[in-house]
Amino acid sequence: MSWMETFRTSWSAVHSHALRSLLTVLGILIGIAAVILTVGLGLGTQKDVSSQISSLGSNLLIVTPGSTTDTSGVRGGFGTSSTLTISDAAALASTVNSPDIAGVAAEKSTSLSLVNGDTNWTTTVTGTTPSWLDVRSRTIAYGSFITDAENAASASDIVLGSETADELFGTQNVVNRTVTISDRTFTVVGVLSSAGSSSSDNLDDIAIVPFSTAATRLIGGTSSNSVSTIYVQAASAGQLSGAYQETQTLLANLHSLSDVADADFTIASQDALVGTATAIYQTLTVLLTGVAALSLLVGGIGVMNIMLVSVSERTREIGLRKALGAPPWAIRRQFLIEAAILGLSGGLLGAVLGIIAALTLPAALGSSIVVSVPAVVLSIGVAVAIGIVFGVYPATRAARLAPIDALRSE
Template structure:
């Protein structure tokens, strides 16, 4: 009973370590899942330079330096081997009409790879096809918000909308994707690039595109893909120095930064709690071991009289302290795992139980027993046998 109370500190400490690591890993997993869904492996190429020595920085995305041939070149496996998909976007804010209602949204012309590159799925119908693209078909895919604004419903596949007098058949509705910054990802209309160029674009520069999205094979090769894309585009544009680049390659990293800082604060807080609990637990072990040494003075004296060397006595008490730590650690791991299994259903957060973390926790608990057992064990070893035997 008394040793159980002693171990409480270690139990709490280890349980919170298990939870901390579990929550940390869980949060990390949640965040990376979330980012993956928005494209953590996504590079965004925009026209215009972010570093312009002349100070004549063009409005971001306003310069017409990116072209459809840039996008075709980036799609090459040879030039950019770390990219798995490329989608250029040519956009225009246009008014969509259905009967009496109309809604102005961003109409995007792009290729069939768009759904894959932008990690989008369809709620209804299908995305347009290669045939639609090559024939510049009058087909359109709506975002869920756009569909709702126009029709009051998302089940609108097969309906027609009118843009600038041209009629488009709705072939699909995108599943919801939330928002990125202040832009809703669900208020959007997508048409084939050729349709955009031939029917809707009135910019006078049919070749230029606003943005090229490049999907890297994984987030690990993101910077490699970025490097390859940069080299290729510099070549295509005949620019020798990176400083003179007329385009910018960005990563969707603001989300990652925000999520990481939240995760780090959480980790610091929980680690602090765990460290404090372990310290208290360690002091508890030291306390109980000192009491134990005092209570067992006669036993120590007898063992010494029978020939136990000081080191033998010291080891005996050290091992006892380590067993206390081990038991506390084991109970802590069991409670921590129990909580880790029970909490997600209550909190709705993900907790990942890592086997390595469990092993490390138990080792740490034994280590705490050893560290805080050193002083009591040394006291036991130093007891003079005659004094110890005389103790009543």
């Protein structure tokens, strides 16, 4: 019996009991949909987080004050005095001490109101050095970025993000216009090119002032030299661990620490940040995977159950086919394919349901779900395999029926 004949026969058996077949594959359907959603949610979260983190720049190490210990406690910190200063950043930038470091940018940020006439816009005002532009991989659309001279002079110059410019002036080319922050007038010297926004962080809504200006005129704090973040850019991806070592050693020396385990700062790579951010989703993934696996198991047992019913209903047919010359393997194959068709139907319906859910749920959940084609194909394959595995026993029973007994049954 050819494969095509077998398929036709098996398909008509499934098709003639459409409702029963649909109910049978419900478990598989739910399981496959859950698998697609689980994988999609995991990938979506990872994509969100990593695009957010890679938007910071490339080959970056992010140094923050205080240390995160294994027990999640924080040592040192803002309360007393920030442990990172602008001189730490300057030392890291020295090529003598740190050959693997290509650039260093220190940031000191706070949220402030920018005013243009009667337009008022609150955004993150960041004091930083000219190296920021390269380290954060940003470009200027209009005008120029802040310069060392402006920095040295604590000049009242400001660079705006494209969206900030839009909100304040209704246009983006606003070089030489002025904004007022805390009653102090700033001249716009440049506007950043748009970098897009990630779900939690709008990279285009930002205002940059020289570090010295921020330290002395805008942002208070116990130490005007303290910084909130130092971005260290490695010269290449391969030099990232070298840059990490140099940063750690240098900062430990500067802070007179004998043991890096006592560090009052934290160095994180972008990869590590992605890992940390996605770790919380692992629990969710494990849970959903468990639900999916259980559902698939139940679905498989459903297939086995209905296949046993199918075999006993069609005992006479099996007997007849055997009398007409069907060898046992042809009977086994017929029922295995019937089980595989059930599995495939469940898999396809589950994939459709999963994809529909993946396309509609993000709007409600606010997190992206990525439909992974390999995951969809693989899970449909798994559904077929479940059908076959749970079909083996019923099919073997059918193949073993003695033709005379089968023909005699009513």
